[in-house]
Amino acid sequence: MGAPSGAPVLVARVLVDSPLPQLDQLFDYRVPPALVAEVIAGMRVRVPLRSGGRIATGWIVELADTSEFAGRLSDLEGIVSSAPLLAPDVWLLARKLADRAAGNASDILRVAIPSRYVRVEKAWLEARQAGGGAASDASSVDEIAEPIVPAAGSFAESVEPGRRLALTPRPRLVELASGTWVGGWAVDLAEAAAATLATGRTSLLCVPDYRDQEQLEAALAEAVPAGAIARLDARQPGGRRFADFLRCLDGEPLVVIGNRSVLYAPAERLGLIAVWDDGDALLAEPHAPGVHARDVALVRQEQSGAALVFAAHSPSVEVERLVRVGWLDVVALQRTERPRIVVTAGQPGDVSHARIPSSTWTDAREALAHGPVLIQVAHPGFAPLLACATCGENARCTRCAGPLGLGSRGGVPRCRLCGALAADWSCGECHGTAIRPASVGAGRTAEDLGRAFPGTRVIISDGERPVLRVGPEPALVVATRGAEPIAEGGYRAVLLLDGERMLLRESLRVAEDCLRWWSNAATLAAPGAPVHLVGVSGRIATALATWRQAEWARDELDARRALRFPPAVRIATIRGRRTSLLEALEAVAELGDGVDALGPVPEDDGIERAIVRFDYARGAEVATTLRAAMIRVATRRRRPVAGQPPRPAPTLRVRFDDQEIL
DNA sequence: AGCACGCCGACT
DNA sequence: GTCGGCGTGCTC
Numbered sequence: 001m002g003a004p005s006g007a008p009v010l011v012a013r014v015l016v017d018s019p020l021p022q023l024d025q026l027f028d029y030r031v032p033p034a035l036v037a038e039v040i041a042g043m044r045v046r047v048p049l050r051s052g053g054r055i056a057t058g059w060i061v062e063l064a065d066t067s068e069f070a071g072r073l074s075d076l077e078g079i080v081s082s083a084p085l086l087a088p089d090v091w092l093l094a095r096k097l098a099d100r101a102a103g104n105a106s107d108i109l110r111v112a113i114p115s116r117y118v119r120v121e122k123a124w125l126e127a128r129q130a131g132g133g134a135a136s137d138a139s140s141v142d143e144i145a146e147p148i149v150p151a152a153g154s155f156a157e158s159v160e161p162g163r164r165l166a167l168t169p170r171p172r173l174v175e176l177a178s179g180t181w182v183g184g185w186a187v188d189l190a191e192a193a194a195a196t197l198a199t200g201r202t203s204l205l206c207v208p209d210y211r212d213q214e215q216l217e218a219a220l221a222e223a224v225p226a227g228a229i230a231r232l233d234a235r236q237p238g239g240r241r242f243a244d245f246l247r248c249l250d251g252e253p254l255v256v257i258g259n260r261s262v263l264y265a266p267a268e269r270l271g272l273i274a275v276w277d278d279g280d281a282l283l284a285e286p287h288a289p290g291v292h293a294r295d296v297a298l299v300r301q302e303q304s305g306a307a308l309v310f311a312a313h314s315p316s317v318e319v320e321r322l323v324r325v326g327w328l329d330v331v332a333l334q335r336t337e338r339p340r341i342v343v344t345a346g347q348p349g350d351v352s353h354a355r356i357p358s359s360t361w362t363d364a365r366e367a368l369a370h371g372p373v374l375i376q377v378a379h380p381g382f383a384p385l386l387a388c389a390t391c392g393e394n395a396r397c398t399r400c401a402g403p404l405g406l407g408s409r410g411g412v413p414r415c416r417l418c419g420a421l422a423a424d425w426s427c428g429e430c431h432g433t434a435i436r437p438a439s440v441g442a443g444r445t446a447e448d449l450g451r452a453f454p455g456t457r458v459i460i461s462d463g464e465r466p467v468l469r470v471g472p473e474p475a476l477v478v479a480t481r482g483a484e485p486i487a488e489g490g491y492r493a494v495l496l497l498d499g500e501r502m503l504l505r506e507s508l509r510v511a512e513d514c515l516r517w518w519s520n521a522a523t524l525a526a527p528g529a530p531v532h533l534v535g536v537s538g539r540i541a542t543a544l545a546t547w548r549q550a551e552w553a554r555d556e557l558d559a560r561r562a563l564r565f566p567p568a569v570r571i572a573t574i575r576g577r578r579t580s581l582l583e584a585l586e587a588v589a590e591l592g593d594g595v596d597a598l599g600p601v602p603e604d605d606g607i608e609r610a611i612v613r614f615d616y617a618r619g620a621e622v623a624t625t626l627r628a629a630m631i632r633v634a635t636r637r638r639r640p641v642a643g644q645p646p647r648p649a650p651t652l653r654v655r656f657d658d659q660e661i662l
Numbered sequence: 663a664g665c666a667c668g669c670c671g672a673c674t
Numbered sequence: 675g676t677c678g679g680c681g682t683g684c685t686c
Contacts, residue, residue, distance in 0.1 A: 013686090023685070025686095026686085028686045029686060030686090047686085048685095048686090049664095050664070050666080050684075054663095054664070054665080054685090056685095070686095071686065072686085074686060635683075
């Protein structure tokens with residue numbers, strides 16, 4: 001029934017934009033005669049939802065001439081965008097990822113499809129209508145002067161459709177023909193993308209931040225024609241980004257680079273999906289349902305049959321697990337060169353330079369005669385932590401009790417949480433008013449070193465004021481971890497100063513993160529230049545010194561397996577009111593072996609939290625079960641308490657594979 | 663989330 | 675008899 005028999009009917013199957021789990025399904029609408037000639041799958045449309053005239057937006061996922069729906073179909077209300085922004089492959093990807101994370105496909109699509117620029121879209125639609133081909137006639141693959149064949153023994157040779165690789169790239173800087181210095185990894189990935197382009201296929205290259213992207217772009221500039229590169233990073237002006245997004249729909253092979261959203265690029269005929277440094281926290285998606293770029297890459301590879309590459313100097317424990325289960329093959333590059341690591345476990349050394357042992361000091365002095373020296377520190381600012389000079393308690397913000405820090409010498413202490421200035425501070429414990437530094441930040445280190453090496457230029461680079469590149473002349477470059485500039489020709493020495501303190505942070509992943517930060521900084525050294533790891537010893541120091549990060553990750557994986565911690569198992573975090581939470585946990589408990597729960601524990605405001613742990617093989621069942629519980633809770637009768645205003649929605653919030661929670 | 667439908671208490 | 679309260683259920 002539904003459609004009146006006789007008249008030909010076009011049915012649009014639409015995914016409605018809604019965070020409600022019970023609406024995460026396709027709804028059928030009749031395409032009114034006036035729109036029949038215009039609609040195509042992938043368009044953004046407006047549809048009535050609930051006959052009361054409410055209009056929602058959504059995506060046409062497919063068109064059909066019959067509907068399974070037993071009721072009467074409503075008419076499509078109108079077209080928002082005539083461009084088919086939702087590609088069929090991306091729909092399948094979003095559906096699979098949402099199901100895997102017990103989330104809504106529309107939430108995935110919000111992350112996957114950038115916001116529209118009507119002008120840009122109009123131009124693209126006109127160009128498509130006119131030429132039938134690419135909107136950009138600036139270039140095509142044919143412009144590549146000579147076909148790119150991967151050099152014998154190069155990594156690019158290993159890249160072929162269907163292969164899944166874990167790559168440890170060359171751990172040093174490379175000078176491009178243009179004179180720009182970039183990490184060797186960027187050249188490796190650029191060559192692989194060039195070889196893929198030469199076979200007429202598209203590459204998706206995903207990097208954590210713009211600093212990595214800048215290196216990769218420089219390497220790509222010498223490997224592929226400029227017209228074949230599309231950029232989907234967040235730093236691009238929105239219009240440009242949207243234009244490059246649309247170019248992916250043209251069907252020409254491209255090299256698409258960008259942050260984690262690049263893995264959703266609507267390109268067809270994928271030949272390569274590569275993720276650089278997948279342990280970087282920026283590759284975790286903050287928006288619900290929070291699917292990590294690593295997982296997006298894994299699922300997209302499976303669906304597209306492209307080659308898959310995870311490249312990192314220090315592989316994540318997750319990638320090591322994939323190697324262990326045989327999902328990824330390891331590509332080992334020749335170990336002819338690796339950074340020269342010197343482990344100087346904390347002798348106090350010269351008292352006036354307490355943070356720097358004397359042997360390290362000597363090396364730094366020697367290196368400074370020839371070029372720049374990198375000093376990696378944990379914290380930005382001058383004194384990131386302050387204490388009461390009288391009683392020694394940490395100085396806290398009088399407004400929010402957050403920790404106070406000092407941005408520069410002689411500055412006013414400021415709360416690191418709420419940003420409030422603490423001009424007339426007094427101690428909450430003893431009411432003293434004198435304040436003293438309790439830790440050393442980049443600014444203080446720079447000042448101390450500057451005094452020790454008078455006349456030497458001191459450069460500070462941190463997250464707020466990053467310096468991308470420095471020259472080959474002598475300078476002390478003090479940088480917070482992750483914000484190290486690239487030095488032309490490499491640093492003459494690298495000092496990893498705050499290792500001990502970095503390791504103190506309380507998180508399951510600290511050690512892994514530290515090894516990654518140290519490794520990445522070490523690759524910035526010139527060949528043969530010493531890299532001093534100060535104040536850290538033990539297995540992790542050995543792993544860095546022998547450049548065997550993968551072995552360390554393997555041991556770490558074993559340790560987590562013993563504890564039943566991720567990534568040895570998967571986890572799902574559930575938050576909600578106690579009764580709803582217990583109901584969900586009960587349903588999950590019935591799944592039996594390989595699934596267990598931690599909690600619930602109270603969080604705030606009547607909300608409690610539990611963590612479900614489960615083996616990878618049980619993931620689909622856990623997701624289905626939790627999804628069902630979410631829908632049950634969301635559609636259950638809401639019992640308003642007499643006299644009270646409507647209470648907050650009794651929703652159950654579920655997040656899979658949260659990196660931060662343990 | 664909204665919004666309509668429906669089955670019980672006070673009303674002209 | 676019937677108006678309208680809000681609990682219940684659905685959204686093509």
